Amino acid sequence: MPITFSHLNYVYSPKTPLEYGALKDINLEIKDNSFTMLVGHTGSGKSTLAQQINALLTPTSGEVNVNGIIVDKNVKKLKNIKELRKGVGLVFQFPEYQLFEETVLKDVSFGPKNFGVSNEEAITLAKEALNLVGISEDLFEKSPFELSGGQKRRVAIAGIITLKPKVLILDEPTAGLDPQGSREMMKLFSKIHESGTTIIMITHDMDNVIRYASDVVVLSKGEVIKTCKPYELFLDENVFSKLSIEEPLVITMAKRLNQNGYHIALEEVRDIDSLAFQIQKEKKHE
Amino acid sequence: MEKVVEVSHVQFGYTKDKLVFNDLNLEVYAGEYVCLIGHNGSGKSTLAKLLIGLNEIKSGKITIFNKELNEQNIYDIRKDVGIIFQNPDNQFIGATVRDDIAFGLENNCVPHDKMEEIVTYFARKVNMEEFLDKEPGNLSGGQKQRVAIAGTLAMNPKLLIMDESTSMLDPKGKREIRELTNELRKENKDLTIISITHDIEEVLQADRVIVINQGEVLLNDKPEVVFKNVETLRNIKLDIPFSYKLNEVLNSLGIKVESNDFEGLVKELCQ
Structure with a gap:
């Protein structure tokens, strides 16, 4: 079931001098099994929007419908909020700061235990999740604080996916990683997505957007100003430069070549390999 | 050309049994823009800390502006060296952008009128003049780093060290800092910049690239020469x-x- 926002407004610190309308009349559908990326300026409301989906923040007015569970301003009375959070995993920015247990395995099995799973089963789930994120068995009994930055982040993500959420929300999951670490992380999410999970990712990295996203939602000043396919972001220079989005170099190259007589379909350009393939196709036509 | 930095036969380790550098040698000349690259754990940031004397070397010698880095010289040397760190949130002291840029000047007892003038000048230079009375905490990452750079430049350094100062910024923030760096170099040909970075597109603009791997200088040349070594770079997990x-x-x-x-x-x- 898709996630549907209707007429959702969210105000921080209402009725105080600091009152701030962070989301304004959001109407949006996030498709089931999509890899949806949220883009926009710092402060545009991306993180606020994402946190409505598992009711960490609840709407000031309007609602969001997640797998049939309706989150609105009365959600605190809702009994199935636990059910909702089981189905929607949220990974914050720099999730490695949230590690706390003595060992990697204990940290990862904390989530399922909290949801009432038996100790034994929680450990089995934790091992599966660690295996999926690429943490080898010899690290299971280590303190999470002894691991490298990239490993820590994998462990933190494993902690979220132990419950096999149907929807996984990721807030800038590659920020601060080196290029290699960032690529590996994206491959991991792609794998999780292919296993049938809806992924909602907040990102500034347009290379990742055109490479992995199925859909893009653009936010500006608390409003959804565009929902589109990744390549469509870069069709109108006025739009993306105003949003301070950087055009990926593969797209810039394809456009330059098109200005000089090529006919490359931008939707086919997702990375260097696919760009080169399109160039090869054009060359054959000559 | 005048040598700004000379690292010779430097040995250093955080713990007794594990060395980061065994025998590190490199030189940086006046007016150069040098990028240091290497994957996580290669020793890049350690080198930055050694250059400003935050950690003490075990043996060997570091010379900056012809002065050996030691306890007697360190404060003298630091007057000429500015450093920008990775996390924009960890380097703010002032309650406003103005106070923050002025912090170093205050410590140097610069007269108030003069200070005002310098602060405004550098705020304008990094394009943050309209934010002078704003709280640093509410700025975007790119804006924060620009304020940090202004505060450093206000001290008139001859050597500017940037330790992954764009790695936590979004692409626009990265580009802003890249453009600012280029402008600074155009205006002040004597300014030497050492930038430790993961941003491979920034590296293309440098005069020279030093690739560090496992505490050793692996490649040291102009970008166009260094990036010819595609296989070597891939093997040490660097981007092309x-x-x-x-x-x-x-x-x-x-x-x-x-x-x-x-x-x-x-x-x-x-x-």
Whole structure:
């Protein structure tokens, strides 16, 4: 079931001098099994929007419908909020700061235990999740604080996916990683997505957007100003430069070549390999 | 050319049994823009800390502006060296942008009028003049780093060290800092910049690239020479710039191209 926002407004610190309308009349559908990326300026409301989906923040007015569970301003009375959070995993920015247990395995099995799973089963789930994120068995009994930055982040993500959420929300999951670490992380999410999970990712990295996203939602000043396919972001220079989005170099190259007589379909350009393939196709036509 | 930094036979380790550097040697000359690259744990940031004397070397010698880095000289040397760190949130002291840029000047007892003038000048230089009375905490990452740079420049350093100062910024923030760096160099030909970075597109603009791996200098040359070593760089898990990668992939598909830069490739492909 898709996630549907209707007429959702969210105000921080209402009725105080600091009152701030962070989301304004959001109407949006996030498709089931999509890899949806949220883009926009710092402060545009991306993180606020994402946190409505598992009711960490609840709407000031309007609602969001997640797998049939309706989150609105009365959600605190809702009994199935636990059910909702089981189905929607949220990974914050720099999730490695949230590690706390003595060992990697204990940290990862904390989530399922909290949801009432038996100790034994929680450990089995934790091992599966660690295996999926690429943490080898010899690290299971280590303190999470002894691991490298990239490993820590994998462990933190494993902690979220132990419950096999149907929807996984990721807030800038590659920020601060080196290029290699960032690529590996994206491959991991792609794998999780292919296993049938809806992924909602907040990102500034347009290379990742055109490479992995199925859909893009653009936010500006608390409003959804565009929902589109990744390549469509870069069709109108006025739009993306105003949003301070950087055009990926593969797209810039394809456009330059098109200005000089090529006919490359931008939707086919997702990375260097696919760009080169399109160039090869054009060359054959000559 | 005048040597700004000379690192010779430096040995250093955080713990007794594990060395980060065994025998590190490198030189940086006046007015140069040098990028240091290497994957996580290669020793890049450790080097930055050694250069400003935050950690003490075990043996060998570091000379900066012809002065040996030691307890007697360290404060003297630091007057000429500015450093910008990675996390924009960890380097603010002032309650407003103005106070923050002025912090170093205050410590140096610069008269108030003069201070006002310097602060405004550098705030304008980094394009943050309209934010002078704003709280640093509410700025974007790119804006924060620009304020940090202004505060450092206000101290008139001759050597500017940037320790992954754009790695936590979004692409726009990265570009802003890249452009600012270029402007600074144009205006002040004597300013020496050492930038420790993961941003491979920034590296293309440097005069020289030093690749560090396992505490040793692996490659040390102009960017166009360094990036010819595609295999070596891949083996140590470093990124290759876009145009070099595209060149490689095109050639592997049988499309012969020579250029390793964006415009060159456009030209060749459109012939």
